[in-house]
Amino acid sequence: MNKTIKYIFQFSLLILIQVFVLNNINLFGYLNPYVYILFLISYQFNNNLSETIFLGFLLGISLDLISQSAGAHTIACLTISFLRPYFAILALRLKLSELPENLISKETRLLNKIGFLFLMVFIHHFILFFIIFLDPRSIFLILKNTFFTTLFSIIVIWPILTLLETKND
Amino acid sequence: MQQILNTLLRYKNFLIYISLLLFSIFFLSKRSFFHRSFINQLSLGLSGSIHLLKERTINYFDLIEKNKILRTENEKLKIYELIYQNQLLESSDTINFPFKTIGTKILKNSYTNARNYLILDKGFKDGIYSEMGVISNDGLIGIINETTENFSSAISILHKDIKLNVKFKKNLSFGSLLWGGESPNKMKLVDIATINPVSIGDTIVTGGMSAYFPEGIPVGRVKSFINKPSENYYDIDIELFSNLTQKKYAYIIENKTRKEIKDLENNE
Numbered sequence: 001m002n003k004t005i006k007y008i009f010q011f012s013l014l015i016l017i018q019v020f021v022l023n024n025i026n027l028f029g030y031l032n033p034y035v036y037i038l039f040l041i042s043y044q045f046n047n048n049l050s051e052t053i054f055l056g057f058l059l060g061i062s063l064d065l066i067s068q069s070a071g072a073h074t075i076a077c078l079t080i081s082f083l084r085p086y087f088a089i090l091a092l093r094l095k096l097s098e099l100p101e102n103l104i105s106k107e108t109r110l111l112n113k114i115g116f117l118f119l120m121v122f123i124h125h126f127i128l129f130f131i132i133f134l135d136p137r138s139i140f141l142i143l144k145n146t147f148f149t150t151l152f153s154i155i156v157i158w159p160i161l162t163l164l165e166t167k168n169d
Numbered sequence: 170m171q172q173i174l175n176t177l178l179r180y181k182n183f184l185i186y187i188s189l190l191l192f193s194i195f196f197l198s199k200r201s202f203f204h205r206s207f208i209n210q211l212s213l214g215l216s217g218s219i220h221l222l223k224e225r226t227i228n229y230f231d232l233i234e235k236n237k238i239l240r241t242e243n244e245k246l247k248i249y250e251l252i253y254q255n256q257l258l259e260s261s262d263t264i265n266f267p268f269k270t271i272g273t274k275i276l277k278n279s280y281t282n283a284r285n286y287l288i289l290d291k292g293f294k295d296g297i298y299s300e301m302g303v304i305s306n307d308g309l310i311g312i313i314n315e316t317t318e319n320f321s322s323a324i325s326i327l328h329k330d331i332k333l334n335v336k337f338k339k340n341l342s343f344g345s346l347l348w349g350g351e352s353p354n355k356m357k358l359v360d361i362a363t364i365n366p367v368s369i370g371d372t373i374v375t376g377g378m379s380a381y382f383p384e385g386i387p388v389g390r391v392k393s394f395i396n397k398p399s400e401n402y403y404d405i406d407i408e409l410f411s412n413l414t415q416k417k418y419a420y421i422i423e424n425k426t427r428k429e430i431k432d433l434e435n436n437e
Contacts, residue, residue, distance in 0.1 A: 049182040050181060050182055050185050053182060053185050053186055053189065054185070054189075057189045057193070060193075061193075061196070064196075064200075070197050070200045070201035070203075070204060071193055071194075071196045071197030071200055071201070071204070072197070074193040074196060074197070075190065075193045075194070075197065078186065078189050078190060078193055079186075079190070082182070082183075082186040131197070131204075134203070134204060134207050
């Protein structure tokens with residue numbers, strides 16, 4: 001119960017911060033960190049993938065509805081919430097059944113954690129920009145945006161993740 | 170049954186993902202015009218290729234019939250050519266005839282819905298763009314709606330929201346032709362004022378007030394009309410010359426002066 005409240009709080013806080021603060025940064029005219037996917041990164045692994053998929057969908061559509069964007073966040077969030085266990089397997093080199101409930105802890109090796117974080121953020125951003133541009137001719141623009149925004153997002157997400165980690169312990 | 174259920178349960182997450190993804194794409198297409206037109210083009214390209222495949226296989230079997238139609242049409246065109254050449258000798262004005270035709274094949278034709286569409290096998294590679302008129306050997310077919318590289322879709326004249334500018338061949342009184350959705354060879358002619366005489370069997374031709382079609386293409390004849398004393402306009406039923414349910418070939422009409430006309434309209 002306690003955990004549920006914690007997640008609801010996290011969910012709403014991240015969306016509010018994303019919409020009202022982070023979407024207005026526009027560094028160098030176009031860079032905005034997408035920190036709200038922190039929710040999907042730090043969410044527990046509890047063998048209930050359907051729940052995670054629904055949460056990812058809910059997260060994306062909430063952001064799209066509040067920030068008046070078309071629907072790219074929904075598809076990007078939905079996809080990474082579906083692929084999340086596979087990213088974890090890839091980054092941690094473990095079997096699906098061996099995944100720890102909480103990835104973001106002192107027990108996970110730093111390199112593995114960064115790998116997981118990078119996969120989640122990069123794939124999310126790539127899908128996001130791909131759907132926003134939706135034009136094979138602007139592939140360089142898509143990749144450029146994805147690359148720099150990923151960098152920016154990870155720089156912002158990493159300290160928060162460390163903070164969460166110390167709180168969890 | 171148990172096995173199907175088990176398989177479903179095994180791929181439960183994937184199915185949830187796919188259904189939510191489809192919903193998201195639907196959501197996206199509802200909210201953004203750009204994404205909607207991209208999805209439309211994608212689906213047009215797909216259904217165009219599928220129908221092309223079907224056409225290619227079926228095509229072979231009714232070559233004799235098609236040859237016959239083409240021969241009769243060519244005969245008719247030859248006469249027009251002669252008339253045209255004859256006019257050229259008399260006056261030089263007709264050289265500036267602003268329309269050009271591009272032959273095309275109809276890949277898909279519908280006439281049972283309230284809003285019907287066709288798919289044609291020419292696209293922007295062949296110089297087709299939206300809002301070009303489409304005619305057949307004996308009447309109107311529709312107006313180009315969207316184009317991809319190799320295909321284009323056209324709004325059929327059998328479409329509830331379309332109004333065509335037409336006139337009487339005998340006295341040039343203008344009106345609008347629209348489709349009520351009843352049968353594919355019946356249309357309604359409205360906006361003809363009762364001061365103009367109308368009789369059953371009168372021929373209706375295109376009016377030339379829109380940039381889609383040249384003036385004077387025969388469209389149909391008056392089948393019946395009602396003249397209500399309280400109203401100033403006739404209620405006329407038209408029977409089309411052309412049977413739109415059996416069309417295989419069409420001509421797309423390019424209006425070389427369309428851009429000029431469009432510019433003028435925009436300046437108003």
